[in-house]
Amino acid sequence: MSNPVAFLGRTAQYVLLSIAAFVSVFPFFWMVLGATNTSPDIIRGRIAPGTALFDNIGKFLTQIDLPRVLFNSLFIAGVGSALTLIVASMAGYGFEMFRSRVRERVFSLLLLMLSIPFAALMIPLFIMMANLKLINTYQAIILPSIASIFIIFYFRQATKAFPHELRDAARIDGLKEWQIFFYVYMPVMRSTYAAATIIVFMANWNNYLWPLIVLQTNDMFTMTLAIAALNAGYTPDFGVIMVGAIIATLPTLVIFFLLQRRFVEGMLGAVK
Amino acid sequence: MxxxxxxxxxxxxxxxxxxxxxxxxxxxxxxxIVWSLWMSFQTGRGMQLSFGGLANITRLTQDPIFIRALTNTLIFLAIQVPVMLVLALLFANALNDSKLWGRGFFRTAIFLPCVTSLVAYSVIFKSMFAGDGIVNQTLLALNLIDVPIAWLADPFWAKVVIVTAITWRWTGYNMIFYLAAMQNIDRSIYEAARIDGVPAWARFWYLTVPMLKPVILFTSIISTIGTLQLFDEPNLITLGGPSDSTLTLSLYIYNLSFKFMPSFGYAATVSYVIVILVALLSILQFFAVRERRT
Amino acid sequence: MTRITTGWKRALVVALAGTSMFGISAASAANLTVWAWDANFNGATMQQAFDRYKANNPDDTIDIQIFDKAAMEQKLQAQLASGQTQGLPDIVLVEDYRAQKYLLSFPGAFEPLTDRIDYSGFAPYKVEVSTVDGQTYSVPFDSGVAGLFYRSDKLAEAGYEAADLEDITWDRLIEIGVDVKEKTGETLLPIDPNASDFFRMAMQSAGAWYFDADGNVTIADNAALKSALSTYQRILQAGISKPKNGWNEYTGSFTSGDTLATTTGVWMTATIKANPDQAGMWAVAPPPRLADVPESINATNLGGSSWYVLAAAPEKEKAIDFLSTIWAQDVDFYQEILVNQGAVGSLLAAREGEAYQAADDFFGGEPVWQNWSDWLGEIPPVKYGIFTEEADSAVVAQIPAITNGGNIDEIITTIDAQVRQMAQ
Missing domain, CATH: 1.20.5 (Single alpha-helices involved in coiled-coils or other helix-helix interfaces)
Structure with missing residues (x-):
């Protein structure tokens, strides 16, 4: 850091990141403060710690069956994400590493499908789930989410950075194609998997529209549905909602904390 | 053989x-999809449907609200996507530095917005941009404005709030893709460039950006599709108002299906406008970023 | 597919084994499912109604599911559109403005109750909104009878007593607002520039709507709408209002003392009374009328909802019996929900009960409930038709033009064109 240009650059880097971090975190700070305040105080825009935290938590726990709701959400998001990662990364790998004219066409079609708004597909999908007798089940939420075109697309793009020499070397070593995928590709691409896990888990965890339509009984409701229901009514209790919002944010944050170590590893040059 | x-x-x-x-x-x-395509040729109220041929397409051309929603959506697309992706790339590059102190903190902080629950998000943004909300208070205190800005009651400023909100929520998300991709770049290339005296901006522009091309293409297509389907922010923060100035195609589809007299067929037709837009933009993007096959 | 499904089920059974305590035990008696949108208001009243019913039907149970209102409407509409009845509730709450739309878009989805409920006991305008081709489908619930809530303490500072606000016109209220602003510096009204509440209330006060009884668009030569639009413009130009975007900001404004009054439905009472520190500082007057429309009176409606029974409901007979026993007859029940939730029902006989006679110290010791029920009986009935949301959105889209002093006739022409385009 003796070089003044480098010093300036570093300072600019910190200023940029600090502003970005402040702007990003500020609403969360507000949310946490909100959880300690009463609802009328939040509506009045009070930005100071209040004394209603335990009151809000207490009310939250009486209104929501937390263990049950948490289990539903974790089960759906956990199983759904794991299946998506496997199925979508296989497809992304397949589309990129084994190119053919037909599969390119199929892939372009997939991209177009991605652009159809879900609202247009919801009613037919609901009829289909009803015919399969899957209404109000975990499967009804998980099954349509597994083959995420978005994640297939992501893995395909990330695979462009996967060195073909690695595959060629593995082939010479006599590994079968599926072995190459599981034993070479997956470990090498772990920062890609880490990022994808965060994204998929978050999407499943926050999924709202479809679970709302397809889940019918309170014992099946997910965290997101339960919190949205708190906001129902003429006088929603924002203190309780803020408690719910914090609890709903935690699991994704934990996943993020755990997986960002993978990025650090990458930075240390572990990926070669 | x-x-x-x-x-x-x-x-x-x-x-x-x-x-x-x-x-x-x-x-x-x-x-x-096949079902919804078939629906797009149906007209009628609720489930009282009958085959209407191209009636929905005719209706589309005469519908001023559709034109407004389309215009708004394209404005959001043209402004928001480039701003967000450039910011995400800058943040990712600044964070991709093993000597940076507090890297984990910054990374988490900037990622945080996209994991927030939508309910909290809408409550927070509405109160921040309220007439006497914290944004106006800050701007007044800094003497940047003399009278409070009617953020959500003014057609122009409401658009600004929507763009701000989407950028706030999704920049860190896109940054994660860039960060993950940057990990796959061999560090020795950077070291070599550094030793050769290549300045940081040039390393970024001539090394990082070309290496990230597939992921940049990915994020721009995804963000384009995401913005063309933009729904959450206008629905939660402005309800498409004031004066339909933040009404998007997706919100209009939603209104046609669930708020107005249900016109599922017409709603499906509007949905396919998004698909056609994406097809057109993908062709454009394909020619713009034309990849070299290896 | 089958194998996947069975595999899944097995996995689920294993996964659920640890949480079996959450499982629902199969009951032999009827279990009613109800959808509503406010745990503290309509959900809570439904629970109390059922508790009374249960006294004579001890084996029956109820499952009240609360959703966000927009979410619930979407869920209902998606499911009705799919034609699948599995998972629909027995009873669903529908906002009155939307009733005609549902009944006409999804014929056969709701059970006609004309022969099962004695509608003569309900406020006529509530029965009107759920009647199609001579069949009535709802059990009327809460009334949206409107009133002018105001801070009596602040208005008294400017020299205005309750009598000064009794049966006034909107233009008189504007004068008062200007005077209050001069004397105290405070702003009278919060106005949500995305809401059509004002226009709905103003039109219904004159027995008018965007459509006539046959559903024809009546915007171009609608004296009440024209007067409502120009009155709105005068309110904004008088500088006695503040723009408040969305529900929270709007309710937050008058409950925090930022503004002093609002015209809204009786269901706002609970929100206002949620601030006990303001007890005794509030009063309610009848809603102002339009000055230049002779038909306009000091009574109108905003919102309100009713219970509907799904035609495919598994417990249809039970649901009808329950609604008819409690909601259509039990006067004591209406006293209970008035006291507990501040819910003003639409059963006219309820007003003879004890709770309706009582004075409320929060509102300066006035017999406010008796007043509300007097106004309730006067509300002009209106057919909302099926395109109210469309018309509302066309009107709301013109609010910036109205605010900026636009020509009202031109604005009406624009609204008319848009509504005609959308109403198809």
Missing amino acids: AHSHLARSEKINGWGFVMPALVLIGIFMIYP
């Missing part, structure tokens, strides 16, 4: 890897 064996194995493996996904997509997407 060996050649044809290889070709056959390529074929089997090529389909083998993509098949589980294609089967699931076939079941859970194709059927609803």
Whole structure:
């Protein structure tokens, strides 16, 4: 850091990141403060710690069956994400590493499908789930989410950075194609998997529209549905909602904390 | 002989890897899509449908609200996507530095917005941009403005709030893709460039950006699709107002299906406008970023 | 597919084994499912109604599911559109403005109750909104009878007593607002520039709507709408209002003392009374009328909802019996929900009960409930038709033009064109 240009650059880097971090975190700070305040105080825009935290938590726990709701959400998001990662990364790998004219066409079609708004597909999908007798089940939420075109697309793009020499070397070593995928590709691409896990888990965890339509009984409701229901009514209790919002944010944050170590590893040059 | 064996194995493996996904997509997407395509030729109220031929397309051309929603959506697209992606790239580059102190903190902080629950998000943004909210208070205190800005009551400023909100929520998300991709770049290239005295901006522009091209293409297509389907922010923060100035195509589709007299057929037709837009933009993007095959 | 499904089920059974305590035990008696949108208001009243019913039907149970209102409407509409009845509730709450739309878009989805409920006991305008081709489908619930809530303490500072606000016109209220602003510096009204509440209330006060009884668009020569639009413009130009975007900001404004009054439905009472520190500082007057429309009176409606029974409901007979026993007859029940939730029902006989006679110290010791029920009986009935949301959105889209002093006739022409385009 003796070089003044480098010093300036570093300072600019910190200023940029600090502003970005402040702007990003500020609403969360507000949310946490909100959880300690009463609802009328939040509506009045009070930005100071209040004394209603335990009151809000207490009310939250009486209104929501937390263990049950948490289990539903974790089960759906956990199983759904794991299946998506496997199925979508296989497809992304397949589309990129084994190119053919037909599969390119199929892939372009997939991209177009991605652009159809879900609202247009919801009613037919609901009829289909009803015919399969899957209404109000975990499967009804998980099954349509597994083959995420978005994640297939992501893995395909990330695979462009996967060195073909690695595959060629593995082939010479006599590994079968599926072995190459599981034993070479997956470990090498772990920062890609880490990022994808965060994204998929978050999407499943926050999924709202479809679970709302397809889940019918309170014992099946997910965290997101339960919190949205708190906001129902003429006088929603924002203190309780803020408690719910914090609890709903935690699991994704934990996943993020755990997986960002993978990025650090990458930075240390572990990926070669 | 060996050649044809290889070709056959390529074929089997090529389909083998993509098949589980294609089967699931076939079941859970194709059927609803065919159904909705068929719906787009139907007219009527609720489930009182009858075949209308191209009636919905005619209606589209005469519908001023559709034109407004389309214009708004394209404005959001043109402004928001580039701003967000450039910011995400800058943040990712600043964070991709093992000597940076507090890297984990910054990374988490900037990622945080996209994991927030939508309910909290809408409550917070509405109160921040309220007439006497914290944004106006801050701007007044800094003497940047003399009178409070009517953020959500003014057609122009409401658009600004929506763009701000989307950028706030999704920049960190896109940054994660860039960060993950940057990990896959061999660090020795950077070291070599540094030793050769290549300045940081040039390393960023001539090394990082070209290496990230596939991911940049990915994020720009995804963000384009995401913005064309923009729904959450206008629905939660402005309800499409004031004066339909933040009404998007997706919100209009939602209104046509669930708020107004249900016109599922017409709503499906509007949905396919988004698909056509994406097809057109993808062709454009394809020519703009034309990849070199290796 | 089958194998996948069974595999899944097995996995689920294993996964659920640890949480079996959450499982629902199969009951032999009827279990009613109800959808509503406010745990503290309509959900809570439904629970109390059922508790009374249960006294004579001890084996029956109820499952009240609360959703966000927009979410619930979407869920209902998606499911009705799919034609699948599995998972639909027995009873669903529908906002009155939307009733005609549902009944006409999804014929056969709701059970006609004309022969099962005695509608003569309900406020006529509530029965009107759920009647199609001579069949009535709802059990009327809460009334949206409107009133002018105001801070009596602040208005008294400017020299205005309750009598000064009794049966006034909107233009008189504007004068008062200007005077209050001069004397105290405070702003009278919060106005949500995305809401059509004002226009709905103003039109219904004159027995008018965007459509006539046959559903024809009546915007171009609608004296009440024209007067409502120009009155709105005068309110904004008088500088006695503040723009408040969305529900929270709007309710937050008058409950925090930022503004002093609002015209809204009786269901706002609970929100206002949620601030006990303001007890005794509030009063309610009848809603102002339009000055230049002779038909306009000091009574109108905003919102309100009713219970509907799904035609495919598994417990249809039970649901009808329950609604008819409690909601259509039990006067004591209406006293209970008035006291507990501040819910003003639409059963006219309820007003003879004890709770309706009582004075409320929060509102300066006035017999406010008796007043509300007097106004309730006067509300002009209106057919909302099926395109109210469309018309609302066309009107709301013109609010910036109205605010900026636009020509009202031109604005009406624009609204008319848009509504005609959308109403198809």
